Amino acid sequence: MTKVFGSENFPSFPICEKSNTKKIFVDKFSKDSFESFEDFVIKDEKIDFYLNGEKLISVMSIKEHQDAHIVGFLLSEAVISNIDDIKSLKISEDGLNVFVEADISKIAYENLFKQKTLTSGCCVGVTGNAEKVFDCSFISTQYTLKSTFILKQMSEFNKSSKLFDDTGCVHKARIVLEDGTYFETEDIGRHNAIDKVIGLVTMARKDLKKSVLYVTGRLSNEMVVKCVMHKIPIVVSKAAVTFEGIKAASEHGVTLIGFAREHRMNVYTHSGRVKVD
Numbered sequence: 001m002t003k004v005f006g007s008e009n010f011p012s013f014p015i016c017e018k019s020n021t022k023k024i025f026v027d028k029f030s031k032d033s034f035e036s037f038e039d040f041v042i043k044d045e046k047i048d049f050y051l052n053g054e055k056l057i058s059v060m061s062i063k064e065h066q067d068a069h070i071v072g073f074l075l076s077e078a079v080i081s082n083i084d085d086i087k088s089l090k091i092s093e094d095g096l097n098v099f100v101e102a103d104i105s106k107i108a109y110e111n112l113f114k115q116k117t118l119t120s121g122c123c124v125g126v127t128g129n130a131e132k133v134f135d136c137s138f139i140s141t142q143y144t145l146k147s148t149f150i151l152k153q154m155s156e157f158n159k160s161s162k163l164f165d166d167t168g169c170v171h172k173a174r175i176v177l178e179d180g181t182y183f184e185t186e187d188i189g190r191h192n193a194i195d196k197v198i199g200l201v202t203m204a205r206k207d208l209k210k211s212v213l214y215v216t217g218r219l220s221n222e223m224v225v226k227c228v229m230h231k232i233p234i235v236v237s238k239a240a241v242t243f244e245g246i247k248a249a250s251e252h253g254v255t256l257i258g259f260a261r262e263h264r265m266n267v268y269t270h271s272g273r274v275k276v277d
Helices: 007-012 066-076 106-114 130-134 147-157 162-167 190-203 221-229 243-252
Strands: 021-030 033-042 045-051 054-061 086-091 097-102 171-177 182-187 211-215 234-237 255-261 264-267
Touching: 021 162, 033 162, 045 066, 054 066, 066 086, 066 097, 066 190, 066 221, 147 171, 147 211, 147 234, 147 255, 147 264, 171 190, 182 190, 190 211, 190 221, 221 234, 221 243, 243 255
Parallel strands: 045 097, 211 234, 234 255
Antiparallel strands: 021 033, 045 054, 086 097, 171 182, 171 211, 255 264
């Protein structure tokens, strides 16, 4: 039977323990021959989100942290303004449906369906509100970090997970708070992974204003939008950045770091937050 949770229960939400992989047989070609072997592939599934009795959106995702996913998405789209706007949240027994009852911004909700923009995510997503709030936001925190700390954290973050080792098919996102506490999620889509980790931090009622977001995917405009929406001052990736991502980060106070690997990284904007030691 599906359980219903109130906002005061968010930190104790259970994680779906069902496997996110499928075992298959593959014929691998090497040189002049085929070899049959067992392999694992990611089990991507359609997750349906419902808001106040109406279907909101369907996403291709993995069945893990579905609760955090919808919380992060609603916050990123300004449909809700904080965690207390959510009155109840439940996940169906099969993990494929998430039901939310919440106090919402009607304007933001309607804009989700009027002002759709396809994002550049690996599992194409839709945004309708984020950039409206984003346009009038600027992160002005004086939070700084040492360069060696950022690279050490990135090195730890880059260690592969069992799910990645099995499939090679997931993105990761990790938020590290000022006290060293971190939250981490994985998904087939980089947008999904970020919404999930933001949802986890918010559900735990932690402050994002002095935090770092580490991601595995490229840093495009939408990634920066999410950081600005949640006042995350620093975002780091082992991958590349886009011109629109740099432009947005520069205009809105995000320290944008790409190609963070081993002992080097490129700091594209607001480099004053990175202290050389």
